[in-house]
Amino acid sequence: MEATDRLFYGLVGLASLAAIAACTWIGGGAGAAFGLFAVLVLAGSLTCIWERSVVRSAFCLIGTFGGTAGLFLMLGSDFLAMSQILIYVGGILALILFGVMLTPPDLTERKLPRVMAGLVAVGAGVAFVAAKVAATVHWVEAATLAEPQHETEQIGVAFLAYDQYMIAFELAAVVLTVALVAAVYVARRRKIDLEEEGAEG
């Protein structure tokens, strides 16, 4: 492990512990849980960007997705949390790994200007999201919202009712199917390619 790696992981670890401690101090048990999940999301994303090996980066996303699922759980949204795990960790992450597993790690030295550029980008993103959240979220209202009841049923009904999301839902399915067929079309081996290969071999 390089010195910069050690410094980075040490900083992330200390910051995580500090954040969890602060959340526990403020919110008690629920605060500790929130701190844990939020730290999982943030630390997972940061190490994902930092890691030089693409596969390790992909594995860091487990923390991000799992933490997001935990946050959904804390909001009383069991169905969303489980969908997050089933689709993102079990499906999409497995596909990402399948794609990048044979990519060799880029072990060239870290270029400091790029790290700086990354930091600027991250800072700008955080500032934007913070401004957006501050402008749109009504904290007093949010604190008094009740936990959703029979949420799975509500989501199902919302997707199948004419006046809600049915058209968007079906259109999304069509778009995904078209994308899938297109990917197969691009990746398939055409007859001409096979004949050329036969001529060479």
Place this chain on the structure above:
Amino acid sequence: MTMSFLALAQAGTPVEVASGSNAFLEGLRAALGEHLPEWALWLGAAGAGVALVMGLISVVAMFCVWLERKVAGHIQCRYGPMYTGWHGWLQSIADGVKLLLKEDMIPRDADRALFMLAPGLVLAAIVAAMAAFPLAPGVFFADLDLGVFFVIAMSSMTTIGVVMAGWASNSKWTVYGAMREAAQVVAYEIPLGVSLLVPVMVAGTLNMNEASAAQADYLGMGWFLFKNPFMAPAFVLFFVAALAETKRAPFDLPEAESELVAGFMTEYSGIRWSFFFMEEYAAMFLMSAVAAVFFLGGFESPLTHFVGQAFGKELFVQGANGATELNLQAIPYQAVAGLTLLVKTFAGIFLMMWLRWTLPRIRVDQVMTMGYKYLTPLALVCAIGAALWEAGKQALSS
């Protein structure tokens, strides 16, 4: 999330079990609430629940290893293990001691952190999934509204652990095993989920306790398998997809001893290696349990029905002073119901073992063809057909 760690554990304590509050936590609070702070009670309840689930997984894995060796032996006209105890029943315990004492080896060029993390991740995912397994109608670790969806989501996380193990070992066999696992699980998750939609549609719930209770009619034989003509093919599809999800033969391509040494776990030894085995058997157990609950009647059988009629079913009743009381008379019913589910689950496990020692391993392209070209369309046909059948039934009855 509604959690209730082992509702039986707090005999006589007045608690609301029906609302799904954490009965074990309530019991702890009643016993030790004055001496311990709230967070310690939470940790105690959670720790006890995790310990119970871990114990269940260990026992199931040890029993299944012994069963697999006996089944394999008898199918091949041998006895299997015979020397360690009566018919070798102590063999798994002896093997466990050996595995615990083995040297923990990590290859020099492996990715140390991920190599050590992978077996733990696999085991953690399956422990979480196991929490949804109901022991009896009134005795469960967690009565989840999402039930089977939770099981499927959590057991899909084991894939990541297997891929991690394969990649971190840094050997060509393990990487091939990991790639096969990723491709196979992504391919078979779709037919697995879609074929499970058929009974879920008929039951109208994902909760495993409620789904089982919905099959109690016709003297305990109102199993979903008989309630819809599309259910039997859906059951076969589910079982085949579950075999592929749990990496069992004829779909054990990620391990494939004849091609890949031991696939993704080639470089593992000792207790880390045994974690993968525990995961495999726990996953078999869970998939069989889901099949039993959603196709084969769950807790319900004629025996359960008559015992329930004779002794009463409710484990918790309203007492004279309005407090909830433990109904000791319901214990025979609860025990028979739990045993019924266990027998059905182990019948499924036995079928999986039987298939393993009967069918040859299929090729990797055949696995993909079967998943994408046959199982997925067939599962979709079953789901649509079952939906139309149910809609027609409702239209006729109204």
